[in-house]
Amino acid sequence: MKEETKNKIAALTFEDLPADIDGFTLKKIYAVDEDKFIFFSYVDDVIHCALTTYFHEETTEFKVLQKIGLTEFCLTDFFTEDFAHFKELINAELDGVIKNLRGVRDKTPNNFLREKKIDTWKFGNELPETLEGFELFIKPAAPVEVTNGSFIIINYADFKINSDFVLYYNVYSDEFSGEIRVDSVPHVIYTFDAKNLDDLETKLRENLVPELKLIRQ
Numbered sequence: 001m002k003e004e005t006k007n008k009i010a011a012l013t014f015e016d017l018p019a020d021i022d023g024f025t026l027k028k029i030y031a032v033d034e035d036k037f038i039f040f041s042y043v044d045d046v047i048h049c050a051l052t053t054y055f056h057e058e059t060t061e062f063k064v065l066q067k068i069g070l071t072e073f074c075l076t077d078f079f080t081e082d083f084a085h086f087k088e089l090i091n092a093e094l095d096g097v098i099k100n101l102r103g104v105r106d107k108t109p110n111n112f113l114r115e116k117k118i119d120t121w122k123f124g125n126e127l128p129e130t131l132e133g134f135e136l137f138i139k140p141a142a143p144v145e146v147t148n149g150s151f152i153i154i155n156y157a158d159f160k161i162n163s164d165f166v167l168y169y170n171v172y173s174d175e176f177s178g179e180i181r182v183d184s185v186p187h188v189i190y191t192f193d194a195k196n197l198d199d200l201e202t203k204l205r206e207n208l209v210p211e212l213k214l215i216r217q
Contacts, residue, residue, distance in 0.1 A: 001032045001057050009037040009055045012083055014090065021098045024051070042098055048137070048159055049101050053090065062086035064097075068104060069137045069157050070164045070181050073147045109143055112171055116197070118143060118153055123201045127154065132212040134158050134165065143169065154204075156212060163215050165208070167192060167200075176200050180215055 010030060017040065019026050024042035031038055033054075041052040050067040064078040075097070080086050109119045118124065124140030138144050138155035145151050149172040157164035162184040168177050178192035191207050194200035 001035055001037060005057055006032055006037060012039075012055075014039065014053075014087060021095055022102050024049075024098050024102070042094075044102070047102065047105075048157075049104070051094075051098055051101060053086075064090075066097075066101065068101070068144055068146075068152075069155055070159070070162060070184065071144075071146060071152060071155070071166060076147075104144055105138055105142055107142055107144075109141075113143055113151065113169070116169070118169065118197070121197055121201075123197075123204070124154070131156055132209060132216060134212050134215075137164070148172070156208075158216070161216070165212060165215060167204075178211075180211065182215055 017026055017028075021042055024044045027041045027043055029038040029040055035057040037055045037057070039053040039055070041050050043050040048067075048069050052065040052067070053062070054065065055062050060081050061079050062081070062083060064075045065072055066075055077093070078086065078089050080089070113119065119141045121140050127136055127139065129136050134156035135158065136155075137157040138152050140153045143151040143153045144155075146168075148170070150168045150170045152166055153169050153176075154167035155164060162181065164181050166179045166181075168179065169175070170177070174195070176192060176194040178189045180187050180189055189211070191211065192200065192203050194203055
């Protein structure tokens, strides 16, 4: 980040931020991370969720990054180049967004996902709570919405090594796809690409355990 930009952004302030919101603890950061200037985060390490505010030099926008497990994505409703407007959004929406984040893994699926029978999928509901040392962090019975019409329906994570396996369903393409992270670095994989739950089940039975073993290696 350019020094001039850093100095300008570092002078911006947020007033009256609560030290805690619904069990999420405030962490004031005010530091550069590559082309971003991070303002603050609200973090709950127990449930592995966080919300982070920052300025992105490349787009000249203020943004809010949501983290669920090891998956991170920006909340597009907060995108703005106007800091005054950003503060208004934070003041109006921060409390609700964080409270929503706390219960994000317990929500019932929307009607579209119910029509796909993802929440009542027998194989999905019988997945083991731990597998090859990975924790079943997100289950098909309670998919988590991320971006661009995608939902996480399965997430096995090992937070000690910052690595996980993620299975997505996209409502627009009507397809399932996989991704892994190894020490926080994401990699798209094609082993689990499927158009329906029957094909997906076959691929998971054949490849899930070997994939988790590869991630750990």
